Structure formats: structure tokens, C-alpha cells
Amino acid sequence: MEIRRGIAVSPGIAIGPALVMDTEGVRIRTTSVPPEQAATEVERLRAAVSAAQVEAAEKQVALAEKFGQEIGAIFEAKGGLYQDEHLIAGIEGLIRAHHFSAEYAVSRHIRGVVKRLDAASHMPQAVRLRGDFIDFERGLLALLGGDQRTPLPAVAEPVVVLANDLTPNETAELDTNLVHALATESGGSTSHTAILAGALEIPAVVGVGPFLTDVSGADVVIVDGNNGYLILDPDDATLTRYREARRLERTKSGEHRVTSRNVPAVTRDGVRLTLLGNIEFPGEARHCLDRGAEGVGLYRTEFLYVHKSEDPTEEDHFRAYRAVLEEIGPDKPVVVRTLDLGGDKFANATGRAAQEKNPFLGLRSVRLCLRNLPLFKTQLRAILRASVYGDLRIMFPMIATVMELRQCKSILREVQEDLEESGIPFKPDVPVGTMIEVPSAALVADVLAKQVNFFSIGTNDLVQYTLAADRNNEAVADLYNAADPAVLRLMDMVTRAGQAAGIEVNVCGEMSGEPVFAPLLIGLGVRQFSATPRKIPDIKRVVSKLTVPDCERVAAECLRMETASEVTRFLRDYTRRILPEAAD
Amino acid sequence: MGATAVGGTSIRRTVIVANPPDGLHMRPATAFAKLARGFRCAVTVRNGEKAADGRSPTDLLMLFAPPGTELVVELDGEDADIALDPLVAILTAGEYDPA
Numbered sequence: 001m002e003i004r005r006g007i008a009v010s011p012g013i014a015i016g017p018a019l020v021m022d023t024e025g026v027r028i029r030t031t032s033v034p035p036e037q038a039a040t041e042v043e044r045l046r047a048a049v050s051a052a053q054v055e056a057a058e059k060q061v062a063l064a065e066k067f068g069q070e071i072g073a074i075f076e077a078k079g080g081l082y083q084d085e086h087l088i089a090g091i092e093g094l095i096r097a098h099h100f101s102a103e104y105a106v107s108r109h110i111r112g113v114v115k116r117l118d119a120a121s122h123m124p125q126a127v128r129l130r131g132d133f134i135d136f137e138r139g140l141l142a143l144l145g146g147d148q149r150t151p152l153p154a155v156a157e158p159v160v161v162l163a164n165d166l167t168p169n170e171t172a173e174l175d176t177n178l179v180h181a182l183a184t185e186s187g188g189s190t191s192h193t194a195i196l197a198g199a200l201e202i203p204a205v206v207g208v209g210p211f212l213t214d215v216s217g218a219d220v221v222i223v224d225g226n227n228g229y230l231i232l233d234p235d236d237a238t239l240t241r242y243r244e245a246r247r248l249e250r251t252k253s254g255e256h257r258v259t260s261r262n263v264p265a266v267t268r269d270g271v272r273l274t275l276l277g278n279i280e281f282p283g284e285a286r287h288c289l290d291r292g293a294e295g296v297g298l299y300r301t302e303f304l305y306v307h308k309s310e311d312p313t314e315e316d317h318f319r320a321y322r323a324v325l326e327e328i329g330p331d332k333p334v335v336v337r338t339l340d341l342g343g344d345k346f347a348n349a350t351g352r353a354a355q356e357k358n359p360f361l362g363l364r365s366v367r368l369c370l371r372n373l374p375l376f377k378t379q380l381r382a383i384l385r386a387s388v389y390g391d392l393r394i395m396f397p398m399i400a401t402v403m404e405l406r407q408c409k410s411i412l413r414e415v416q417e418d419l420e421e422s423g424i425p426f427k428p429d430v431p432v433g434t435m436i437e438v439p440s441a442a443l444v445a446d447v448l449a450k451q452v453n454f455f456s457i458g459t460n461d462l463v464q465y466t467l468a469a470d471r472n473n474e475a476v477a478d479l480y481n482a483a484d485p486a487v488l489r490l491m492d493m494v495t496r497a498g499q500a501a502g503i504e505v506n507v508c509g510e511m512s513g514e515p516v517f518a519p520l521l522i523g524l525g526v527r528q529f530s531a532t533p534r535k536i537p538d539i540k541r542v543v544s545k546l547t548v549p550d551c552e553r554v555a556a557e558c559l560r561m562e563t564a565s566e567v568t569r570f571l572r573d574y575t576r577r578i579l580p581e582a583a584d
Numbered sequence: 585m586g587a588t589a590v591g592g593t594s595i596r597r598t599v600i601v602a603n604p605p606d607g608l609h610m611r612p613a614t615a616f617a618k619l620a621r622g623f624r625c626a627v628t629v630r631n632g633e634k635a636a637d638g639r640s641p642t643d644l645l646m647l648f649a650p651p652g653t654e655l656v657v658e659l660d661g662e663d664a665d666i667a668l669d670p671l672v673a674i675l676t677a678g679e680y681d682p683a
Contacts, residue, residue, distance in 0.1 A: 080610060080611075080613070080614030080617070080618075080641050081614075081641060081642065083614070083617075083618070083641075084617065084640055084641045084642050085621070085639065085640070086637055086639060086640030086642065086643060087640060087641075087642045113642065113646075116646060117646075120648050123648045123650070125607055125608075125609060125645070125648050125650070126648055128609070129610070129645055132610060
């Protein structure tokens with residue numbers, strides 16, 4: 001048994017078989033195959049090995065022509081592993097003996113080798129070889145996968161997902177019913193993994209440090225999201241203890257859910273707030289209702305696009321939107337955010353999407369939509385068609401300039417005209433909003449406010465872009481702080497602009513799900529919060545202890561402060577005074 | 585892997601060679617294994633207590649033999665005599681000219 005310590009980012013306990021995703025996110029099927037299929041798996045392995053040999057030989061010839069025999073020979077050497085009959089036989093043996101899938105057998109065998117290399121890491125050769133074996137594994141996995149690479153949703157049983165870090169597109173395709181917990185080697189409390197775990201309401205521990213070579217898929221692991229432990233190969237006593245703890249937890253959370261539904265989001269002095277839920281998948285609409293959310297404040301739509309062999313059709317979009325509207329009901333808002341991803345995530349863009357050196361400042365999100373009108377219009381048509389099923393609202397992400405917003409609105413009008421001409425029903429007065437998540441948008445919020453029905457401050461990106469710090473990069477993660485005075489000043493500008501124009505300002509970043517920020521946000525004038533459904537009961541509790549004048553004083557005080565740590569300390573103290581358990 | 589001679593007489597040859605000047609890395613290991621597979625005799629290479637199947641580059645690489653290490657090459661099989669010189673040549677040269 002091994003206990004590893006990480007950062008607890010989402011509470012709860014999960015016990016289950018591991019699903020290991022390698023550092024580059026190649027999915028490895030952990031499920032074994034039926035015994036009668038083992039021969040097929042061996043054939044697949046052999047075919048992949050032959051293909052890899054050919055590939056290596058071709059590379060060698062190409063390189064030799066280009067750079068001479070010497071360089072070419074390096075590739076011959078790399079290709080040498082594919083000719084290693086003993087190595088291949090070892091993998092084959094795993095398939096025959098355990099009925100592993102070819103992918104899993106490759107990974108498992110190489111992991112063993114890599115572990116031996118890691119143990120000898122004081123030898124320079126071992127360090128060099130590690131890379132060669134990882135290349136070998138990747139090469140084979142890529143060839144084995146081909147077009148039918150098993151996507152994560154196809155895992156057949158509930159799993160604990162272990163990875164170096166999860167990328168947004170990987171997380172978007174997770175089948176939420178089958179993922180019981182997440183644990184990652186890197187990442188901090190604001191990483192995408194952390195957000196995802198929060199959204200799925202599953203336990204998660206991040207920043208554990210290297211552990212992937214110590215675990216193979218299907219091994220039983222425990223994720224303790226309360227204390228930040230990842231337990232590999234647990235012994236029986238530990239398993240029993242955790243099973244009991246999990247049982248108690250389930251009973252408790254069931255009670256919690258029931259009580260929070262009936263608590264209204266009203267401040268102590270009687271001001272009514274609107275609490276909405278952020279969702280990533282249609283199935284999460286139910287979580288919103290369970291937690292007493294009054295609608296969906298952010299419906300991310302990226303899951304429709306990523307890792308699909310083709311772009312989603314208008315019907316795919318339409319069905320996903322209608323499902324959520326029907327679940328939420330006709331009178332509660334559902335804010336659908338248009339596509340918010342980079343171009344590299346698209347199936348049909350593979351090969352032509354230029355490698356961007358700085359993707360977060362590149363062609364992504366609404367910028368990509370404005371360059372790819374068929375893609376954008378397909379989504380807008382579906383959104384408009386779905387609008388007749390409830391209180392749907394459209395929101396454009398990553399708007400940086402007034403011009404972009406105008407373009408989006410004019411395209412929306414075109415789509416409305418098309419629908420009208422075809423006699424397809426839609427609500428003509430669907431509210432249109434923009435996210436404020438780029439500092440330039442915050443700075444011209446007064447202009448933007450005249451052209452939309454609502455704002456939604458996306459604090460995660462706003463913080464990242466304001467402080468120029470990638471929250472997933474541990475080296476600069478300390479700069480990333482929602483309490484930074486620069487961020488607060490921008491938010492203050494946005495809420496003022498919203499009030500002046502008489503439009504609603506919602507906050508949908510993680511900041512809105514943190515009870516300590518509630519007094520500040522209310523003080524800035526925010527009356528609508530959109531957060532991970534799980535957080536809603538906590539926010540409701542804090543809100544019920546606050547008064548608007550007090551919050552306004554808190555906000556004014558914060559805006560006078562000079563550093564993020566001052567603000568954080570002040571807010572924590574304040575929250576602790578009014579509701580001790582919420583400040584932690 | 586056991587040293588079993590198939591047919592013919594079993595010939596056993598053991599030599600001690602200094603490891604290639606630049607270590608037993610991917611290239612000599614691959615070349616050595618490739619050549620070893622061409623013979624019928626069993627080929628074992630030892631570095632201290634660690635033993636490697638001479639036909640497996642992976643095994644050879646896992647010996648982590650730095651330059652100058654003494655390696656023991658054991659051949660067992662009817663063609664051990666013929667195999668000995670070219671195999672040892674790869675190790676001592678550190679490079680192998682496939683032509």
C-alpha cells in the first residue's frame with residue numbers, strides 16, 4: 001500500500017479500478033477482452049508492430065537522405081525496439097495470460113520497463129532510454145488506436161481516472177456516470193481537473209506528483225478528496241475503513257441536498273439573489289435542480305465538438321439544448337454559451353489547424369467561430385430553434401472588442417432571418433449576452449453594455465488574462481488570484497457599466513462558487529451567481545447571513561487594498577465572523 | 585533463457601570484453617541483438633549479477649553498462665564458435681557497420 005499526498009480539490013471518497021491516461025492523454029483501454037478475443041488482440045499487436053517497423057524504416061531513409069547516414073542510423077536504432085522479439089513477446093504474453101487488450105498490454109509492459117529505468121535514474125543511460133520506451137509505447141498506441149481509438153465514454157465500468165493532467169477536451173468527453181473520481185500528477189486547485197471534479201461532484205486530488213508509473217489500469221485505488229490522499233494498492237483494513245466512510249458520506253450528502261433545495265437565496269435584509277448552475281453536460285441539469293439552482297447560468301457546449309469524427313450536426317446541437325431546457329422547465333433561464341475552444345480540438349480541423357505558439361492568445365472561442373461561419377451558424381440555428389422550449393439565452397465567450405460583438409450579433413440576425421424565411425419557429429426576443437473575461441472587454445464594458453441584455457463575468461479567464469498567468473503552470477500559479485486588486489477594479493468597472501445600462505451582471509467563474517467572495521461580489525452589485533451546482537447550498541447559507549449595506553462596505557474596503565493577500569485575509573476574516581464553517 | 589543446443593554438439597564459449605567506449609546504448613544493443621538472432625546458439629550477456637538475453641535489445645539496454653564495464657558474453661550452441669567473433673566485435677567497436 002502506498003499513500004500519496006496531493007491537493008484536495010473536490011471532497012468525497014471513491015474506491016475503484018484505475019483508468020490511466022498517459023501524459024499525452026492517450027486513452028488506454030483498461031478493460032480486458034473476452035478470452036476468445038485474445039488471439040485477435042495479438043494480431044492487432046503484430047500488425048501495429050509491423051506498421052511501426054515500416055514507419056521507422058521510412059523515417060530513417062528520409063532522415064538519411066536529408067541529413068546523412070549518421071542521423072538516419074539514430075532512427076534505425078529507435079526502430080530497433082520494434083524489432084525486439086523478446087519485448088514484443090512479453091507484451092503478447094500479457095495478452096494471452098490475462099486477456100488484456102493490446103493497448104493495455106503494451107502500456108502495462110512498458111510501464112514495468114519504465115519503472116525499472118526510473119529506479120536506475122542515477123545512470124545517464126537509463127534517463128535517455130526512458131524517452132525511447134515512452135516513444136515506443138506512444139507509437140504503438142497510436143497505431144493500435146487508429147480511427148477506432150476507444151474514447152473514454154466507452155469505458156464499460158465505473159473508474160477512477162488517473163492522469164498527469166486532464167485537458168479540457170478530454171474532460172469534455174468523460175462519461176460522467178462512469179467516472180467516480182479524478183487524481184492527477186500536476187495541476188493546482190484551479191486546474192481544469194479541479195473545475196471538472198467540482199462540476200461532476202466527484203472526489204478529486206491534484207498535484208500528487210509522479211505516480212503514473214506505479215499504477216496500471218484496473219488496479220484498485222482510493223481517492224480521498226477530503227484529505228487529499230491518493231492510495232495505491234490499499235490493504236484490506238484501509239479498504240474496509242474507506243468503504244465505511246464512503247457509506248456514511250453518502251447518507252449525509254443525501255440529507256444535505258434535501259434541506260438546501262428549500263432555502264431561498266435571500267440576504268438577511270431581504271434582497272433576493274438568483275443562484276444558477278454551471279453545467280458541462282446535459283445530464284448535469286438534474287444536479288442544478290437537486291441543489292436548488294434557479295436555472296443554468298452557463299451551459300458549456302464544447303462537449304459536442306471534441307473528439308468527434310465530424311462536427312456536430314444542427315440536430316446534435318438541438319437535441320442537447322432541448323434536453324436541458326426540458327429538464328430545467330419552461331420558466332427558468334438556461335444560458336447557452338457558444339463554442340469556446342481552440343481550433344486544434346476539431347476533428348475536421350486535424351492536419352490543417354496551424355500549430356499556435358500561444359493558443360490562449362490565438363484563434364479560439366468566438367474568434368474561431370467568426371472565421372468559420374458554417375460552424376457558428378449551425379450552432380446558432382440550433383440554439384434559436386431550441387429557444388421555443390424554455391427561457392433560453394445566448395452568450396458569446398471571449399469577446400475582446402466591440403467589433404467582435406457586433407459581428408456576432410449580425411450573424412445571429414442573419415440566422416434569424418434564414419429561420420424566418422424557412423418558417424422554422426424560434427423566439428425572436430432571445431436575450432443575448434456576452435462574457436466579460438478579457439481585460440479589454442472589461443475596459444469597454446460601458447460600450448458593450450449598450451448592445452447586450454446581460455453580462456457574465458468569467459472570472460477564471462479574466463484573472464488569467466489580467467495577470468498574464470496560466471493557472472495550470474505551478475511556477476506562476478501564485479500570481480493567479482481572483483482577489484488581486486487589478487481583477488477587482490476590472491470587475492467593479494463591469495458591474496458599474498451594467499448598472500448604468502440597466503442590464504444584469506452575472507458572475508460565472510469559480511469565484512462565484514467560493515463563499516468567501518460572496519460579500520465582495522454582492523457589494524460590487526452582483527445579484528446573480530452561476531456556480532458549480534455542488535457549491536450552491538454553501539452560497540445560499542452565506543448569503544442568508546449578509547446584508548447589502550455591509551457587503552457594499554466590504555467591497556469598498558477591498559477596492560482600497562493594495563495586494564491580493566490583504567484582500568484574501570480580509571474576506572476570510574469577514575466570512576469567518578458571520579459563518580465560521582464557510583471560511584475554510 | 586536456458587542455453588540449450590539444438591541438434592549437433594553443444595559448444596560453450598565465454599569471453600570477457602570491455603564494454604563499448606560510449607556505453608551499451610541503443611545502437612550497439614540493437615546491432616548486437618540483430619546479429620545474435622541470426623545464430624542458433626543462445627547468447628547471454630552479463631554485467632555483474634545482471635544477465636541479458638543477447639537477442640533482446642531491451643534486455644541488453646537494461647544492463648546499464650557504462651563505458652569500460654566488463655561484460656561477460658556466453659554463447660551456448662552448435663554455432664557458438666562462428667558467432668563469437670562478430671558479436672564481440674560489435675561490443676568492442678561500439679559501432680556496427682551493417683554493410
